[in-house]
Amino acid sequence: MFKEQDNTLYAQFGFKDFKEAFSFMTHVAFLAEQHHHHPNWSNVWNTVDIHLTTHDAGNTVTQKDYDLAKDIEAVYQKYVG
């Protein structure tokens, strides 16, 4: 679901409502802490936009971004599966 766009990995995730969107965000927040890698993300109601990029590598996409993206996608499967 994540795709390279402007030197970030980007994906948009849709949910039933705000409650579900924010519960997903909570799960992603745990993943970010675990990976020591945090997203640039935004939310409006039932939609979550996530950009992943590595600041320490000059804001380019690195393996750290691919690793976090993979874990986020696995969590999202729970919500839409």
Add this chain to the structure above:
Amino acid sequence: MFKEQDNTLYAQFGFKDFKEAFSFMTHVAFLAEQHHHHPNWSNVWNTVDIHLTTHDAGNTVTQKDYDLAKDIEAVYQKYVG
């Protein structure tokens, strides 16, 4: 999943890990606020125990408990489905 037990509705919910358990708890927290009805609940690692009872009705099970229980069960389906 919820069953009457000692004048409460009680259920135990299992998850893959703590991250998933707490994300579920976040969703339940929103439901509790929405229902103006809050659980007596506990968590250890990947397990969440929820007791529902109505204090204002002398700690008996009322329709408020059944309504919240139903919404919690629907959310749990997302995690185990």
Add this chain to the structure above:
Amino acid sequence: MFKEQDNTLYAQFGFKDFKEAFSFMTHVAFLAEQHHHHPNWSNVWNTVDIHLTTHDAGNTVTQKDYDLAKDIEAVYQKYVG
């Protein structure tokens, strides 16, 4: 802290780290549900940007935005006080 900017109420909130920022976001999420009014917000590490506007009023600032802004500011005082 919130100020009118481009037909929204806008504020930026700073925190010690991501953990603190996301705990604040969780509190704001409850307020949003309570007000039936949800922010357009983003987060990077220890910074949270919040824009409030009323879609149903043609994306202008209304009393709903001022009311939610006031409650968010009160919560933020806890974190910086």
Add this chain to the structure above:
Amino acid sequence: MFKEQDNTLYAQFGFKDFKEAFSFMTHVAFLAEQHHHHPNWSNVWNTVDIHLTTHDAGNTVTQKDYDLAKDIEAVYQKYVG
């Protein structure tokens, strides 16, 4: 605030309302993940009870418990300070 009780470190934390209690729990959840050490905890409305013990050490209190307790107490100061 935490005190030894029945081979655990135990403390009870009070808040203004459920929103504040659960935001605190979210912060504690991040700490638990960071410490790779998770509490046995429960919540009712504005009250959070936390027991810390080390399963791998035969359910006794170890340095892991003291370390997590110290971080939890520091977070709580934000809410009551």
